Amino acid sequence: MSCTNPTCFFCIMKEPNLLIRRAGIKKCFKEIPSINEQERVLILSSLWNIAMTQPEDPEFPSLGIFKCMVSLLHKSINDKPWLLDGQNVYIPYYAAHIVGSYTMNRFEFAEKAVESGVILPLLDLMRGKMSWLEQRVAVRALGHLASYDSTFEAVAVYEEEVVKLAMGLASSCGEVVYNEFVALKDENKRVEYHKNLITRGAGGLEMENRKAEEWASQIQCWSLHLLNCFAIRGRSIDLICNKEFLKDLSSMWGGYVNHTSPAGVGMIRILCYTRVGRTRVSESKEVIESICNLSRSSDDWQYMGIDCLLLLLHDLNTRYKVLEIVSFYLFDLVELRKLGERSKLGQKITRALLIDFKNRKSRIKNPEVERRLKEIWVSKVDRNRREILMSDEKLEEKRVLVSLIKQAANHSFWLGEIETAVVKYTEGIKLCPTRLRKERIVLHSNRAQCYLLLNNPDAAISDTTRALSISNPANSHAKSLWRRSQAYYIKGMAKESLMDCLMFIKAFVTADKKKHAKIPYYAVHMIRKLMDSTWFFASAKSKLSNNCTSNLDASSSSDPGRSKEELTNDELLIRRAINENKHLMSGLYTILEEPVIRKVSQATRRKVYRYRRRKNTSMARSI
Template sequence: MDFMSKKEKEHGGCTTQFCFFCAMKEPDSFKRRATLATCFKQMPLRDDQENVLVLSSLWHIAMTHPDDQEFPNLGIFECMARLIHKGIKDQSSRWLQKHQNIYIPYYAAHVIGSYTMNRVEFAKIAAESGVIPPLLELLRGKMSWVEQRVAVRALGHLASYEKTFKLVADYEEEMVRLAMELASTCVNVVYASFVGVTDKSKRLKYHCDLVTRGIGGLEMENSKAEEWASQLQCWSLYILNCFACKQRPLALKLICKQEFLRELCGMWGGLLANQASPAGIGLIRILCYSKYGRRKVAESKEVIERLCNLSRSSDDWQYMGIDCLLLLLKDADTRYNVIDISALFLIDLVELRSLGDHRSNLGETIAKTLLFDYKQRKSNKNEALEELWSLIERSKKERVLLSGEIWEERRVLVDLIKQEANHLFCEGEVEEALIKYSEALALCPIRLRKERMVLYSNRAQCQLLLRDPDSAIRDTTRALCLSSPANSHGKSLWRRSQAYDMKGLTRESLMDCVMFINGCIKSEKSSQRVKIPYYAARMISKQMDATWIFATARSTMATSQVKKVQESEGNKGNNEGGNHNQQENHDEMMKILMENKGLSTILEEPLMHNMVKEGSSTAYCSRRKQERTRRM
């Protein structure tokens, strides 16, 4: 919208002294700057209807030209700070309800954040202009989560610069506590106060207008609110990152509380929003660079297990999980707290050559770290370390003993055993096939990476059918480490996705399934229409619903509604009609859960669930045909 044109149409000619829009049209730069400086001083003192238009225009300019130094040098930061303070101070009066002034604190905080995100000199001017106290008031929740979002963004930018960090650190304890609380609760707050409110008339109008810029229906509002909730959580974590990077004792002590560390593992930010933000794992990684942080992380078995699962996933932040474990293993004070658990996971990664652009020779680094003091502590048996040591010794012997002719004979023999295993598998003899694949792996030279990749992946399929997801995850991970590039073997990705699904690790299952589908799309580039496998689409639907950023909040709200129904029915019922009331309660519970998507509309079951030792492949195919026929 052209705000100056709108103003001219409404008023015809402007008679307002020190008018922002008139100043912007002033051709004389000296007069324009003088008028704008006066305008910024006078704006917080006025009660004009024009203020909202001015703030909206300033927001647009700050977003599109954040490096322009004109407004920051003319007092815009002091003006924005005073407007925020006025909005907070006058909440009990009618100022916020007049002339759409309710929008002003949001726009003012957004302007501060936009001008300070790139330029340290602007951040210094802003901090010295007194923006921190009013922003902190918004962070305390003096208005709503919408204003908290832009306040935490602006404070995060101020905390990221060395020259302004000291001014932010004056409020260290309170700011860290508020950021921790916001990161932990903001998703539930946004869902309860906005997304979960299905009756649009009950949502705050100015929230709806800000989220969608005044256009769009219920679906767009929900989508943008999801994005904003994710940003709110990630920017709260960013402030904590700024304090953790400085290794400030007070901040580390607050952040490293065990309950909060466990919560960090689940702070993901969703699949689509904030793809560049490492979210909770990024903060855990920063903590692992300090001695105190490593000690506190190592004390939590749950956090270590989450890091281990991340290290064996196709998540973009896989390397961060590996880094955290390596940092803990290299510290003598934490090594023996985590090695028994982490070795079981990291051993599957020792043949990983590289991981994208992040690391080269990563597997070698993992192996050296795990075996750092293996010989000195050989009396303390660790099966994973013994297996790793045997693998390294075997590789050395093969390089010395296997000539070209022997190597070729071994390859042919392995291929024959693999074909025998494939035949057994097709006949439904899954256990026998697994034994044969293991025999082939034992004979297959280490240097035959592609052949070993296929053998590991095929053996994992047998383990899936035998309901052994842990072994399937180990073998598919090893196959994916042998693939080139890493994590690119489609069959292994899909099989590991199923295995993770069996264990209830929804996020890991989702990421593997996404990678699998990406591989399907790349392999069908030549065709006009890309076909996504039906079974993969079902898995994606299931896991995206389970990993939705509001999934926990939705479940909590549904549970509370169920309790209310039960309490209501309990007060009405009596012992005589107990069974009837119980059935009604159950029906009502199911209705509420389905309305709130508390239950998946597709009751997914692992695709290979029925094909175990007792059934043949023919019977399995027959059942699948029956299922397809029933759905048609």
Template sequence: MKSQMKKKRVSSTPNTRCNTGDKHCINPCCFFCSMKETDACLRREGLATCFREMPHGDTHEHVSALSGLWHIAMSQPNDPKFPSLGIFKCMASLIHKGINDTLWLLTNQNIYIPYYAAHIIGSYTMNKENFAQLAVQSGVIPPLLELLRGKISWVEQRVAVRALGHLASYKSTFESVACHEQDVVNLALNLASTCLEFVYVDFIAVKENKRVEYHRNLITRGIGDLEMENRKAEEWASQLQCWSLYLLNCFACKDRSLDLICKKVFLKDLCYMWGGLINHTSPGGVGLIRILCYSKVGRKSIAELPKVVNSLGNLSRSSDDWQYIGIDCLLLLLKDPDTRYKVVDIASSYLIDLIELKSLGDKSNVGETITKVLLSLKPNRLKVGAALQEVVDLNVERRNKEKLLAEEKLEETRVLVGLIKQQANHMFRLGKVEEALLKYAEALGVCPLRFRKERMVIYSNKAQCHILLKNADSAISDSTRALCLSNPANTHGKSLWRRSQAYDMKGMAKESLMDCIMFINSCIKSGDVKIPYHAARMISKHMDATWLFATARSKVEKTQELNHVSREENGGNHEEQARDDHKALMMMEKRNNQVHGLSTIIEEPFHAKEIGRRKMERESRRFKKGVVARPT
């Protein structure tokens, strides 16, 4: 069927007008004539007849009617008029006809009909449970499942999984979807894992004049150029993945099919399913991981995969909108006595940097909650590990001591901290980065916890020292602590930029990109309308690496290179050809691994130990002009 669709070219998007008009229309079941009827009773009767007869007719006006219904369903999804007149049964019949009658599907513009029909079902069942009940009673689930299986194309799969997700989200209609539980879950799992690669191969990587025409028309509504076409296809592919995850969420919320969802390969894949900048309303794969963390089976499966736990940790220390999900998941794993000691070493190393975080969005006392969970792990202080000792020192012993300090003593301490910080800054300017680092640590040891702004600046300066010393992990840790102390959280511009650099050093493109975007936002809010050049370079570098189809493109390129390497030279020598193919694969993998070793983007190269006195004087002058990043 797919090859037939590619041969069949449709010139434009369907019209949305009755071509014959009122006076000349001879169709007694014309949708547009029924809509124009002024008498309410006759209009309802005409529309009901239209929905009843439409699947049995075969006129070119069907597509126009479906297009008009699509617009109405999108703009008025809560209007009960059409659902009460039998629109669901009509749409289900049209989908069934499109799947089983290829000749009809490729006649006129009927190729559009299954897409519109499934979209209409999804729109009307999006908000209203009683509409969902009507849809199930009208038999929409079997034809939607056929579309989900890919009986036509990925475009129809997108709207089918959307509609099934709505039906599965209501208590009264969930079981009707769950009657096909294993089939639905396996299809959604496969779709979530493979849809990006499939859309890339089937559409994005295809030359403009070779793409399926009706796909192009649906994506752009017939009015977009190639750039818009690609951008919308990317958006649709992201929606296809996120809606597949939403359908799986409906089962996971009810502890259904967890044995299928919690397969190791799929859980690892979830870490890379990112709604991101395209589909920012969806938490992507981490949303499903969070649901799984609420079940014992899910926690057990996740705790056995350090890669997934590390991914949650990276999210918890990021400026992503879903940062709180990463924190919640780690806390849920630590609270469970069966999983806490499997993840404590990894989870605590991330959470320790967040214990001074007051609020995150609408969530308050985040740091205190983290502290309580960490302290509950090993209540006997004699057995507290090195990673947790800081929690005890910082939030128990030190906090209690500072409560007894008088105001005069606090002010004296503030002055002392300022002096130590000045000494550290002076050492930094002289290129004595390691000595400056020790002084900043000394200042933190003295600085009271209530002086949050001062502590934020010192942590941020420590992060800059670590960057110059090429210690990315420590730079991430210190800049995260600085961002926890900023008000509101994650808004200190210098710390965002420094953490972006540190993530860049580790090859963590997504995290670096998010911090860099937040850094630019902070610049704009501060009144600086010019985007710093080094930040623009960073974004340009990582936009390609975090492109939705980056992995799919890499796989396609790798396959093409393997198929091309030395085939003509080797002739019939299959063993030599296999060795060359393997050698090429190893070279490509090595090249891909080297991407993580790219030097980080900084304002200016700064190698402190190699700079002589005269050069240091020049650097000092440049510091004053603001060319090179310096301590605050």
């Protein structure tokens, strides 16, 4: 059917004459706020799609699209009856999204948007004048505007409020989205236009939950990006370094797509470039431990954690506040060669730890820290000097001796003499030259397996981290990844355990030459157990469950006569969910470094016997 509306946007878009088309679009932008609401939403939806697919096309920004969006946003925020009329409720979301898409890559578009007055209505949405859905697109758009030097100051006029709002969103978005949307199992209780925007009319409850998780994560990432725009310019550092917010930052996982603000640790690293930031970070033991755990993980942001620790160690005002904790973790990373494009990380870590080790005026008073630093000095300085002069013949002799010790340790392990195996692996590690990297990887990894069986996860994490630091590339030794994943699981560190498990699967599949490598069942089982703990809404779900439990306990105490049969179905479901999500440990899975040898060969027995006799003879001579 032919269109009879002379100002129809869709007909104007088909106009072949460029001048007539541009004039029609410009006129349409002025008239959009006053046209039929159904047609208006269709136009906004179409403009949203164009802005998403062609964000650098200058046509619409030059014809007044930003003024049109500002007008619609003001009307949506200030005229509630108009907003609730028909489909107008979709308009603020589309309008803010269009602004964010066009200002994403072009500073000249951002300047036009600021001139058109987009900041105030976006700030209103960010304040929560509507819902979390509009907050998502508002913080995205403001983050883009704050990215450019030419438009940053326009956002910074409201600096304190913007920073506080972004901090609040980053910390609470998971809880808000979960409580207001995901936790509502009854589809009729969920806001209809939220469901429509999230799924675009396709998909049921599962799809809605998946998209809600993705969008909640985006709120957090874009909020951090907005904060990053201030922090990177040295603005509002004292405000951002709030003690509670720093704790929240250290637990934020995932990051902005273009890596300019990789999760909470990216924000912490930027803060650590400032004196105030380093001081505040060093004062929080929880934050330091979180960064340390990241530095000993296979997370993509591992290097960020190491950077933060190095910055703290190089500052004499914070060095001695964190050295006791940091040295314990970095001790395992002194042989780390390369992470991505960053090389010689182990050398940088060694230098940072040993800055004042030989200084008589050193402020190191903790004997355990001194012991660690001395061990680093011996292994990285003294030992290296000696091994440089070692001949090839002597190196080969050491290799044979280490091999014999390893076989003896393996034999003890299979006999169930785990403590004895640990002693022998330790002996092999001390004797093994640093150049024999493969042998040392095996020794550390096998000793870690012993520590797992002895229920010493900390020692297992330390050994596997050393093995993974030596491996080339770093974090590629499959068995060490699996063992560290188990150790982290024992300690209840689900995020670190999951990352190692995923890296183990990647290493396992890569190492398998077959085209269709079968992922080990135990790794799949581990991931299934860890997914709930690492779910974006895990904390929000736990808080809601705890609140429900406390309410149930209060109601039970007020009415002690209520029996289990009298509880409502909802209460029973909540209690069942709480019981099902208790942290239960199943048995450890064992992956062996070498093939199982049920029967020790006669040749192996002779080698072990000769080694023991030689060792006893040398001990007798020394006595």
